Amino acid sequence: MDKTLKIIIALFVLLLVSLGLIEYFKPKEIDWNHTYSTTDKIPFGLYVLDHQMKSLFPESNIKKVNKSFYEYVTGDSNYETTNTLEEIVPDTLNRELDSTVIESYDNTDYYNNTTQDTVSELKGLLFYVSEFSRIDKNSFEKILKFTALGNTTFISATDFPPMLKDSLGINSVLEMINKDSLTVTLCDNHTTHYKYNLGAENVYFNKYNTKTTTVLGYHVFKNKKVADFIKVKYKKGFFLIHTQPQAFINYYLLNKKNHYLYTEKVLSYLPKNIANVYWIGHTNLTEEELKEQGILQFIKKTPPLLWAWRIFLLGLLLFIIFYAKRKQRIVPIIKPVTNTTVEFTKTIGNLYFQEGNHQNMIDKKIIYFLEKIRSEYYIDTSNLNEDFVEKLHQKTGKPLDDVKHLVKLINFHKSSKHQAIESDLIELNKAIEIILS
Numbered sequence: 048m049d050k051t052l053k054i055i056i057a058l059f060v061l062l063l064v065s066l067g068l069i070e071y072f073k074p075k076e077i078d079w080n081h082t083y084s085t086t087d088k089i090p091f092g093l094y095v096l097d098h099q100m101k102s103l104f105p106e107s108n109i110k111k112v113n114k115s116f117y118e119y120v121t122g123d124s125n126y127e128t129t130n131t132l133e134e135i136v137p138d139t140l141n142r143e144l145d146s147t148v149i150e151s152y153d154n155t156d157y158y159n160n161t162t163q164d165t166v167s168e169l170k171g172l173l174f175y176v177s178e179f180s181r182i183d184k185n186s187f188e189k190i191l192k193f194t195a196l197g198n199t200t201f202i203s204a205t206d207f208p209p210m211l212k213d214s215l216g217i218n219s220v221l222e223m224i225n226k227d228s229l230t231v232t233l234c235d236n237h238t239t240h241y242k243y244n245l246g247a248e249n250v251y252f253n254k255y256n257t258k259t260t261t262v263l264g265y266h267v268f269k270n271k272k273v274a275d276f277i278k279v280k281y282k283k284g285f286f287l288i289h290t291q292p293q294a295f296i297n298y299y300l301l302n303k304k305n306h307y308l309y310t311e312k313v314l315s316y317l318p319k320n321i322a323n324v325y326w327i328g329h330t331n332l333t334e335e336e337l338k339e340q341g342i343l344q345f346i347k348k349t350p351p352l353l354w355a356w357r358i359f360l361l362g363l364l365l366f367i368i369f370y371a372k373r374k375q376r377i378v379p380i381i382k383p384v385t386n387t388t389v390e391f392t393k394t395i396g397n398l399y400f401q402e403g404n405h406q407n408m409i410d411k412k413i414i415y416f417l418e419k420i421r422s423e424y425y426i427d428t429s430n431l432n433e434d435f436v437e438k439l440h441q442k443t444g445k446p447l448d449d450v451k452h453l454v455k456l457i458n459f460h461k462s463s464k465h466q467a468i469e470s471d472l473i474e475l476n477k478a479i480e481i482i483l484s
Contacts (some may be wrong), residue, residue: 059362063355070351081246083177083292083328085111090298091246093176096310099300103314104324107171112327116173116186119327120166120193166192171323173200176295178246180204180211182327187211195282199318203289205248215279215286218254224268231266231275231291233312241309246293251275263287263316276313287316405472409460412472416457416479431458445482453478 078089085097100109112119166189173193175182180202182190187210194200202211205221212218229247232240251266251273264276275290293299294313299306346352399408417428424442426435431454440450456475460467 055366063358063362066358067351067355070354075350081178083296085326085328088297091178091293091296093295093297095297095300096176096295100324100326103311104172104319104321106319107321107324109324109326112325115183116189116325116327117183118186119325120169120189122165167196169193169198169323169325171198171321171325172317173198174317174324174326175201175328176203176292177328178204178292179206180208182208184210186327191281194284194286197283199285199287199321201287201289201317203292203295203313205250205290205292207288211286211288215259215281215288216254216256217252217260217277217279217288219250219290220253221248221250222268224249229266229291231264231294231309233264233276233309234262236312239308241294241306243291243293243299243306245298246296247291248293250290252277252288252290255279264289264313278316289313403469405469406460406467408472409467409475412475412479413457413460416483419483439482443482449478449481453482 078087079091080089081091082089083091083093085093088094173190187208190200191214207219228242228244229249230240230242232238249266249268251268252275253273255274255277256279259280261278262274262276263278265272265274267273277288279286279288294306294310300310346356420426420439421428424439426438426442428435436447436450436454439445439454440447443450453475456478460471460475
């Protein structure tokens with residue numbers, strides 16, 4: 048290593064250390080992200096609530112469910128929450144809603160599931176607090192079953208899945224307000240009001256069944272009281288639905304006003320003499336689980352380290368470019384490569400096999416199959432519907448059930464948002480070979 052290179056490296060290290068010290072001693076900016084995480088001490092975290100849960104439920108065992116509720120009750124470790132309810136069930140907010148009270152109805156199909164699970168063994172309270180509902184479809188079916196068996200479910204969020212609204216016969220709306228604050232109160236003490244400005248949303252229930260629903264809290268909108276906290280009887284249990292999750296964040300639980308009293312009174316409606324509290328949520332991670340996320344995640348969350356990492360990569364890139372330019376040898380003349388199609392095909396196949404990207408292989412298999420159908424059978428493949436199935440069945444002479452199965456697999460993988468596994472690729476390949484053989 049020559050003297051010039053040593054000087055360059057020394058200057059680069061000095062610059063890196065200087066920038067790191069500047070970032071370290073610079074006043075840290077407040078993180079206003081709405082994480083609703085039990086490990087975050089930022090304003091919109093649930094760190095304070097997490098450390099107060101035992102005092103709020105002294106006789107209960109607090110169990111954090113750090114996975115989907117479906118996986119928790121079935122023990123299916125391979126289960127992946129690929130879709131939220133909003134993506135599966137059509138949005139009902141655009142329907143024409145009548146403000147009158149609807150009739151009670153029964154929807155047993157949501158929780159009569161033949162899957163073996165342990166829902167019937169769970170007893171207690173299901174607890175969920177987040178700005179948005181991120182409960183997937185299968186998990187919500189288990190929550191309905193859990194509640195129907197005589198338990199209680201508490202959900203505090205600003206939006207609710209259509210399946211929840213349809214099952215309970217309720218509807219919530221979000222309307223903009225001209226002022227930057229919202230005043231809430233509870234029905235058992237309507238003379239005490241609590242004013243929220245940070246994170247408050249004008250979400251309320253405009254439709255519910257008075258035979259099964261009890262209004263527990265409200266706020267004033269357009270000179271009238273609108274319900275924002277209700278209790279709904281569902282089979283043998285109860286749902287407590289709350290639309291102001293900001294009441295549970297660190298910012299309001301630590302300020303000098305009386306917001307913590309509102310939080311305590313909201314939670315006072317929950318049963319206390321229960322064996323277990325199941326706290327479900329996508330951010331209920333322990334310190335050990337956060338460490339398992341990797342060193343890069345830690346670097347990303349630490350601004351000084353993140354800037355140091357970026358400068359290091361930039362410096363390394365510049366060093367490689369300029370050093371390689373000065374030391375590059377004369378490029379030799381390379382003879383034309385002979386035709387090695389078979390070897391090339393084997394090499395590409397091995398690369399795909401080693402990479403293990405089954406989703407990429409599935410996408411290519413579908414593209415090549417549809418191209419073959421267009422070129423050999425002259426069938427339009429833009430819409431894989433029943434008409435396409437009938438035409439393919441007639442032109443290939445293959446059994447109709449085999450054609451339907453293949454088209455179903457293709458439509459599933461084209462619309463699926465989760466990564467495929469090896470068994471999915473094998474199943475699709477066999478289905479294609481049956482049609483093309």
